[in-house]
Amino acid sequence: MSYGDFVMKYSFWFSLTATVFTLPVLFAADTAPAVLPPLSIRDTLGIREIREIQMAPSGRTVAYVRRQANLEQKHNDDSLVLLSVADAKERVVFTDENLEGLLWDRSEQFIYALIRQSKLTRLVRVNLATTQVTVCYETSDPLDAFTLSPDGKLCVVAVGRYAAGDQQQRRSDTGLVYDLGKSRFTDILEGNYRELSHECFIGVNTVDLSEREIGRIPFTAVPGTWMVAKLRIDGGNRRMLVEVRRAGSPTKGGPPFNYDLGILEMATGAWTEVMPGSVQTEMGGVWLGDTGQVFFTSEKKARIYSHSDHSVIDLPWVKESFEWVSDATYEVITNSVFVQTRTSLVRVSLRDQAVEKIPGAFSSPSFSAGHSRYAFLSESSDQPPEVAVVDTPGAALRRLTKTNPILDERSLGRVEKISITNGYGTQSDAYLVLPVGYDQNRRYPLILASYGFRGRFLTTAEWHTTFPVQTLAGEGYAVLLVNTPPLVSAQRLAGDPVKARENEGWQVLSTFETAVQQMVNRGVADPAKLGLYGWSHGAFVVEFILAHSKLPFAAACVGEGGDYNPSAYWLWGSRSWPEIYHNTFGGPFTAKTAAAYLEFSPVLSVDRVRTPLFLEFMNTHIALGFEFLVPLRMLSIPAEMVTYEREEHNFVRPTVRFASMHRKVDWFNYWMLGKKNPNPADAEQYVRWEQMNEEWISSTRREAAASVATSRP
Numbered sequence: 001m002s003y004g005d006f007v008m009k010y011s012f013w014f015s016l017t018a019t020v021f022t023l024p025v026l027f028a029a030d031t032a033p034a035v036l037p038p039l040s041i042r043d044t045l046g047i048r049e050i051r052e053i054q055m056a057p058s059g060r061t062v063a064y065v066r067r068q069a070n071l072e073q074k075h076n077d078d079s080l081v082l083l084s085v086a087d088a089k090e091r092v093v094f095t096d097e098n099l100e101g102l103l104w105d106r107s108e109q110f111i112y113a114l115i116r117q118s119k120l121t122r123l124v125r126v127n128l129a130t131t132q133v134t135v136c137y138e139t140s141d142p143l144d145a146f147t148l149s150p151d152g153k154l155c156v157v158a159v160g161r162y163a164a165g166d167q168q169q170r171r172s173d174t175g176l177v178y179d180l181g182k183s184r185f186t187d188i189l190e191g192n193y194r195e196l197s198h199e200c201f202i203g204v205n206t207v208d209l210s211e212r213e214i215g216r217i218p219f220t221a222v223p224g225t226w227m228v229a230k231l232r233i234d235g236g237n238r239r240m241l242v243e244v245r246r247a248g249s250p251t252k253g254g255p256p257f258n259y260d261l262g263i264l265e266m267a268t269g270a271w272t273e274v275m276p277g278s279v280q281t282e283m284g285g286v287w288l289g290d291t292g293q294v295f296f297t298s299e300k301k302a303r304i305y306s307h308s309d310h311s312v313i314d315l316p317w318v319k320e321s322f323e324w325v326s327d328a329t330y331e332v333i334t335n336s337v338f339v340q341t342r343t344s345l346v347r348v349s350l351r352d353q354a355v356e357k358i359p360g361a362f363s364s365p366s367f368s369a370g371h372s373r374y375a376f377l378s379e380s381s382d383q384p385p386e387v388a389v390v391d392t393p394g395a396a397l398r399r400l401t402k403t404n405p406i407l408d409e410r411s412l413g414r415v416e417k418i419s420i421t422n423g424y425g426t427q428s429d430a431y432l433v434l435p436v437g438y439d440q441n442r443r444y445p446l447i448l449a450s451y452g453f454r455g456r457f458l459t460t461a462e463w464h465t466t467f468p469v470q471t472l473a474g475e476g477y478a479v480l481l482v483n484t485p486p487l488v489s490a491q492r493l494a495g496d497p498v499k500a501r502e503n504e505g506w507q508v509l510s511t512f513e514t515a516v517q518q519m520v521n522r523g524v525a526d527p528a529k530l531g532l533y534g535w536s537h538g539a540f541v542v543e544f545i546l547a548h549s550k551l552p553f554a555a556a557c558v559g560e561g562g563d564y565n566p567s568a569y570w571l572w573g574s575r576s577w578p579e580i581y582h583n584t585f586g587g588p589f590t591a592k593t594a595a596a597y598l599e600f601s602p603v604l605s606v607d608r609v610r611t612p613l614f615l616e617f618m619n620t621h622i623a624l625g626f627e628f629l630v631p632l633r634m635l636s637i638p639a640e641m642v643t644y645e646r647e648e649h650n651f652v653r654p655t656v657r658f659a660s661m662h663r664k665v666d667w668f669n670y671w672m673l674g675k676k677n678p679n680p681a682d683a684e685q686y687v688r689w690e691q692m693n694e695e696w697i698s699s700t701r702r703e704a705a706a707s708v709a710t711s712r713p
Contacts, residue, residue, distance in 0.1 A: 036411040038436045038474020039459060041661045043410060045069050045654060047459050048403050050385055051078075054102045054111075055375040059368030060085055062375045062387055063111055065099050066092075066403070069654035076654060080111065080126060085373070085389055088400040093131050101145070105206075106152040112136070114146065118646070123157055123204070136204050137211065142196070147231035147240075148206070154237060155204040156214060158228035163195040171195075181247065184573035186620040199227050201240070201264065215269025217262060219246050229259060230327075233266070235290040239307070240264045243285055247576055250583055253494045254279030256576035261285045261296055263307060274305045275312060284325030284339055288350070295330065295337045295348075297322035302339075302348060317353045320346050327364045331371040338371070340364050343454065379457045381415040381431065411436045413473030415458060420518060422510035424502075426485040430515060433458060433469050433479040434524070444478045445529035445554075445672050446519055448512055450538035453481040464535050465650045466559070466616075466660035475665065476673075477531075478524050482515055484508050484541065490564075490584040500584045501600050504564070505544050512545055529672050532556040532611070533664070536649065540564055543602035543628060546609045555671035557664050559616035560649055562624030565603040571623055606631045612638035612692070614667040616660055618647040636699035638671070638692035 049067040056063065062083040070077050078099035082091045098116040105111065109129065115122045121143040125134045142160040149156070162168075171193040176183065182195070201214040219227070230243040241263055248258035261274040261282040275282055275298065285296040294305040302318035305311070320339075327340040335351040338358075345358040345365060365376035371392060378388035378399055386401045413433045421427045431453050435444050449469075453462055461467040461481055469479050485507045490500035519525035530553045534542035539561025546556060562568060566589045569581045581588065585596040598604050606628065613632060615625045625641045632639035642663065644656045651657050666682065669675040676686055 035437070036409060039407075039410045039412060039468075039470040040474075041468055041471050041658065041665065042071075043406060044459050044468045044471055044661065045071060045658050046406070050377055050387060050401070050403060052100055052102045052113075053363075053366055053375050053377055053387060054104055055366040055368050055373065055389075056104050056108050057106060057369040058108060059373040061108070062366075062389065062400070063102050063104065064387055065102065069657070071654045071658060074653065074655050076652065080113065082128065083387055083400055085375075085400070090401070093126060093128060094133060103146075103148050105148070106150075112146070112148060112155060114143065123155065125206070134209075136206070136209050137202065142226065144199075144226045144228040145231050147233060149233045149237050150235050151237065153206055154233070155206055156231055156233065156240065157202050157204070158231060158242075159200050159202055160227060161197040161200050163197060167195065168193050180573065181575045182573070185571050185623070187573075190620070203266075214240070214266050215264050215271070217242060217244065217264065217271050219244060230285070232285065232287060234287045234292075238266060239292075240266055241285050241287060241294060243283065247574055248492075249279040250492050250576060250579040251494050252279045253492055255281055256491050256580060259283050261294070261305075263294075272307070272310065284322070284328035286328040286330045286337060288330055288335075288337075289332050295328065295350075297325045297328075297339070315348075318348055318355055320348075320355055320357070322346075329367055329371075331367070333370060336371075338365070338367070381417065381455050381457065384457045410470075411474065412470050413479075414438065417455060418518075420482065420511055420515045422485065422507060422514045424485075424507050424510060426487065426507055426511070428483050428485050428511050429453070429455075430483060431455060431458070431481040432519075432524070433473050433481070435476050435478055436470075436474045438478075440523065443526040444476060444524060445531065445668075446478045446480060446516070446525035447472060447531040447533055447668065448480045448482055448515060449533040450482055450508075450512075450541040451484050451534065451536075452538070453483055460661075463650060465652065466657050466664070467533055467535065468661045468665065471661070471665060472668070475669065477668070478519065480515055480519060482512060484537075485511055491580045492583070494583050497584055497586050497596060501596070504584065505548070505600055508541055509545055509548055512541075513549060513551060516551060528552065529554055531668050531672055533558070534561065535559045536561050537563055540602065546611050546613070547602040547605035548608070553611040555614075555668050556611050557614045557616075557667055559660075560618065560621060560624075562627060564601050565624070565627050566597065566601065567623060567627050603627050603631065607635060609635075609637055612667070612671045612696075613640075614663065615639070615641040616663075617641070617643050618649065618651075619643045619645045621649075636695045638689065638696055640667075640688065640692075 051065040051067055053062060053064045062085060064081055066079045066081050068077045075097050077095050078097060079095040080093040080099060082093060096115050099113055101114040103112045111126045111128060113124055115124055120138060120140055122135050123137040123146055125136050136155060137157055139159055141162055144158040146155060146157040176193050199217050203212050203214045227245055228242060229245050232241040244260045244262060246258055248254045248256045250256055259281045263272045280299045282296050282298045285294050288295055292307045296303055300321045300323050302315040302322060304313050324342050325339055329338050337348045339346045339348060347356040347358060363377040365374040367374045373389055373391050375387060375389045377385050378397060379385035384404060384407055386399045386403060388397050388399045390397050413436050416432045418430050418432055419427055420430050449461055456462045458469045461469045472479055487503040487507060490504035493500045516530060520527050530551060532542045532545060532553055539558035540563035542556050542558045568577050569588055586593045589597050615629055617625045622643045629639050629641045647656055651660055666677050670689055
């Protein structure tokens with residue numbers, strides 16, 4: 001029996017069974033114990049986030065940023081909090097907006113941080129005794145990163161320099177010569193004719209706050225991205241290790257954005273690349289004391305660079321596959337490097353040639369001097385995120401905070417990690433969020449979401465700031481967070497377009513269809529009530545499934561994505577996407593490559609879509625949405641798009657997050673369950689949606705009538 005036949009044959013029975021099994025609840029209402037309410041959207045927005053955890057050198061205190069969305073004031077309040085390791089007592093030092101990048105002064109009298117505003121970034125020093133905030137440096141140019149020298153006497157900031165105002169005016173008056181890789185479509189539309197020059201490093205004396213320029217690196221910034229990810233000064237204030245983010249080389253097998261390491265001589269400004277000409281990512285760079293050597297990872301290997309002779313050696317005894325490293329730190333006493341990967345903390349002993357994976361859910365741990373203690377964000381699927389500390393070696397984890405007591409007063413859907421093996425034999429991880437009050441004798445509407453999930457605690461879907469998973473669980477949905485198959489992406493699989501499209505599209509489609517079948521077979525999902533959600537690259541995943549799957553999806557929501565549709569070839573102004581499209585299709589959309597585009601690109605199969613689609617974008621990315629929205633509306637398929645001004649790729653403003661979450665829940669409820677939000681303020685949207693539905697029904701009837709007419713002899 002095919003899946004479609006399965007749905008048609010059993011959907012009425014599933015619906016009837018669900019009704020029968022829920023009837024006894026009505027009669028037991030008077031005797032049932034009080035049930036905690038589910039997590040509302042306002043509750044979700046009110047969840048306080050823990051960021052920027054930094055252990056003091058002595059190990060006695062942890063500093064962190066606690067973010068609280070302030071819906072009424074329309075911004076986020078970031079508080080600098082000091083946490084005593086001994087007794088877990090907290091003290092709020094001060095509160096501002098967009099506080100990040102905490103660094104302790106060696107004396108523990110001060111903390112340095114960045115305060116980012118819309119047009120100005122300030123580097124500040126906070127006196128922890130008096131709470132006085134001193135501005136050390138401020139700029140309206142992009143400020144990517146900063147660091148303190150080991151002796152605490154120098155603070156270095158990485159600042160991009162825009163060309164002089166008269167040059168911008170000249171471009172505006174006489175025209176901008178478009179430079180592929182530098183000019184962006186979105187900047188031109190906004191009238192932003194500024195040119196970002198080479199990166200500049202400013203040194204600030206931490207005593208008298210005097211400034212000097214240290215040097216520049218010989219690269220320009222990738223349009224729309226930060227250039228410098230990390231700075232590390234060696235023990236003698238002689239050299240600075242710089243992690244640079246720049247355009248990659250997908251046609252050579254590299255990633256679209258490449259992290260490279262280089263060393264800047266602080267006295268002369270001389271620049272040396274660690275691996276010149278490399279198209280692969282170098283990450284996790286850290287000085288090995290005062291040896292002039294640097295530990296780093298590249299091509300999944302651990303390596304050491306010696307600045308004296310510019311040599312690079314591999315550490316073949318390190319068998320750990322370092323695919324992505326967010327941070328690393330060196331401990332001089334035991335001659336060890338602690339490497340933070342996506343999923344674990346790994347200790348690499350250079351003295352004993354031993355590798356130890358330290359258990360626990362880590363998020364860039366911060367160590368005390370001597371590495372006797374570290375602090376990090378501890379969380380799991382069933383434990384909310386809290387500040388935790390561990391004494392090394394081998395002591396038990398201690399969670400020190402209780403950040404969101406409201407979670408004890410709400411009913412949450414239970415989370416299970418499951419495995420999905422698709423039709424190609426490729427295994428992927430997924431996280432199933434069961435409906436609040438889950439009854440194994442019922443079938444529930446199922447929403448499948450994509451992508452990038454690691455088993456963190458769920459209120460929203462991990463890094464997805466506007467997908468309220470637990471609110472949907474409270475509305476009676478099962479939600480399955482599905483990771484894409486762990487295969488080489490088309491973004492860097494050079495030389496085999498057929499395999500690239502298989503990895504990027506057909507394998508993903510098979511994973512999601514297998515996931516649906518698995519949930520139906522288990523008895524969780526109602527096969528007649530399926531939904532899809534995707535953000536960023538996950539938006540492409542959803543569009544691809546809608547264009548190519550035969551499953552009857554009832555509603556879908558996407559945001560901030562549109563990969564592998566024709567416009568992305570030229571839209572971003574970088575060379576990366578044309579190279580990615582070369583890997584995927586063989587080049588731009590031409591007669592020569594048309595067959596590859598037609599069988600793969602979602603928008604070129606938009607006539608197959610039969611699912612109401614909701615789209616969201618920050619205003620500068622809106623072109624990606626129009627490419628899918630307009631054809632759907634012209635074909636009378638319900639579709640709505642909302643754009644938000646001055647937002648980031650992952651929405652951050654409280655008003656925007658609140659509105660976005662509401663719209664998603666309302667959209668799924670309307671198209672999947674036939675439910676309307678009774679709030680009078682939302683009445684207008686249902687007028688639009690009902691009109692779309694009527695147009696869709698009329699169009700479907702016309703198509704059916706035309707089909708009957710043409711089939712008559």
